[in-house]
Amino acid sequence: xxxxxxxxxxxxxxxxxxxxxxxxxxxxxxxxxxxxxxxxxxxxxxxxxxxxxxxxxxxxxxxxxxxxxxxxxxxxxxxxxxxxxxxxxxxxxxxxxxxxxxxxxxxxxxxxxxxxxxxxxxxxxxxxxxxxxxxxxxxxxxxxxxxxxxxxxxxxxxxxxxxxxxxxxxxxxxxxxxxxxxxxxxxxxxxxxxxxxxxxxxxxxxxxxxxxxxxxxxxxxxxxxxxxxxxxxxxxxxxxxxxxxxxxxxxxxxxxxxxxxxxxxxxxxxxxxxxxxxxxxxxxxxxxxxxxxxxxxxxxxxxxxxxxxxxxxxxxxxxxxxxxxxxxxxxxxxxxxxxxxxxxxxxxxxxxxxxxx
Numbered sequence: 021x022x023x024x025x026x027x028x029x030x031x032x033x034x035x036x037x038x039x040x041x042x043x044x045x046x047x048x049x050x051x052x053x054x055x056x057x058x059x060x061x062x063x064x065x066x067x068x069x070x071x072x073x074x075x076x077x078x079x080x081x082x083x084x085x086x087x088x089x090x091x092x093x094x095x096x097x098x099x100x101x102x103x104x105x106x107x108x109x110x111x112x113x114x115x116x117x118x119x120x121x122x123x124x125x126x127x128x129x130x131x132x133x134x135x136x137x138x139x140x141x142x143x144x145x146x147x148x149x150x151x152x153x154x155x156x157x158x159x160x161x162x163x164x165x166x167x168x169x170x171x172x173x174x175x176x177x178x179x180x181x182x183x184x185x186x187x188x189x190x191x192x193x194x195x196x197x198x199x200x201x202x203x204x205x206x207x208x209x210x211x212x213x214x215x216x217x218x219x220x221x222x223x224x225x226x227x228x229x230x231x232x233x234x235x236x237x238x239x240x241x242x243x244x245x246x247x248x249x250x251x252x253x254x255x256x257x258x259x260x261x262x263x264x265x266x267x268x269x270x271x272x273x274x275x276x277x278x279x280x281x282x283x284x285x286x287x288x289x290x291x292x293x294x295x296x297x298x299x300x301x302x303x304x305x306x307x308x309x310x311x312x313x314x315x316x317x318x319x320x321x322x323x324x325x326x327x328x329x330x331x332x333x334x335x336x337x338x339x340x341x342x343x344x345x346x347x348x349x350x351x352x353x354x355x356x357x358x359x360x361x362x363x364x365x366x367x368x369x370x371x372x373x374x375x376x377x
Contacts, residue, residue: 032060084136088120093295101316120145126154144209160326175339183308183344184217194354200233200258202247244271260288266295284353303350
């Protein structure tokens with residue numbers, strides 16, 4: 021039986037006009053009323069044609085991109101990949117930052133209404149239920165690097181757990197005894213998965229997790245600098261610092277230079293993401309390659325394929341895992357020779373990457 025706007029209005033205890041205002045963001049509605057209407061619409065899986073076209077009543081020729089932040093090399097590379105794929109399909113981009121908040125996502129969705137054909141949303145700092153509440157009903161949407169969401173969307177996530185586990189296995193294999201970790205931001209899905217991979221590798225090697233070697237960062241250069249300073253203050257400093265992203269690794273390198281320490285001779289440093297500048301640092305940074313631009317291209321390709329169906333996916337949510345690959349360079353002190361740990365590692369030197377056989 022088809023659910024109508026009248027059904028939503030009746031169960032929410034409001035008028036049809038109020039439901040329309042909530043779904044179309046066409047006029048102010050009290051927060052409690054808006055929440056109640058959206059909850060009823062979600063429970064009834066209400067997505068009439070008008071709502072399905074709410075972001076694109078006609079083909080707009082543009083795709084919406086909502087990211088937690090617009091600063092840094094990771095996001096610029098991601099946008100480059102999205103834009104390349106969109107341009108091939110003759111689409112432009114509308115880009116907004118959510119400032120790591122579900123309300124920011126909701127505001128961006130409302131601002132893009134009628135201007136884009138579909139959405140790509142990266143929200144690792146937002147919980148699945150909160151994200152589901154602000155996503156538009158019936159609009160083709162691709163989620164990147166976030167928690168699983170109970171909504172009819174496509175999901176693409178990087179293998180953060182596997183990448184961090186492989187990096188830690190590699191560091192153990194090349195002889196590091198005290199492996200410190202600068203974790204990412206709290207309540208961040210990517211950060212928790214990378215920390216989980218680090219801890220899993222220590223556990224499988226029979227090593228206990230030493231709390232003093234696991235410090236909190238925030239995915240920024242400053243956060244990496246502060247984390248490294250805290251680790252260097254330990255009576256028994258680490259032999260290597262594993263930063264949960266390359267931006268924090270850059271900050272850690274700066275802190276070590278300021279302390280007069282040599283990398284990797286005194287303390288080694290590794291990161292995650294393999295941003296383009298990583299191989300040009302001094303020393304070149306060992307990292308976990310995500311293929312950031314390729315991730316953006318994949319997200320845009322999935323969204324464009326959904327648009328070609330001329331309707332929302334209409335099938336159970338699909339969640340694809342994007343591979344991560346360890347790339348060994350000078351900063352970990354172990355570029356020579358094959359890795360000694362056999363477990364599913366794709367480590368290879370930058371030389372091998374530059375000159376494939």
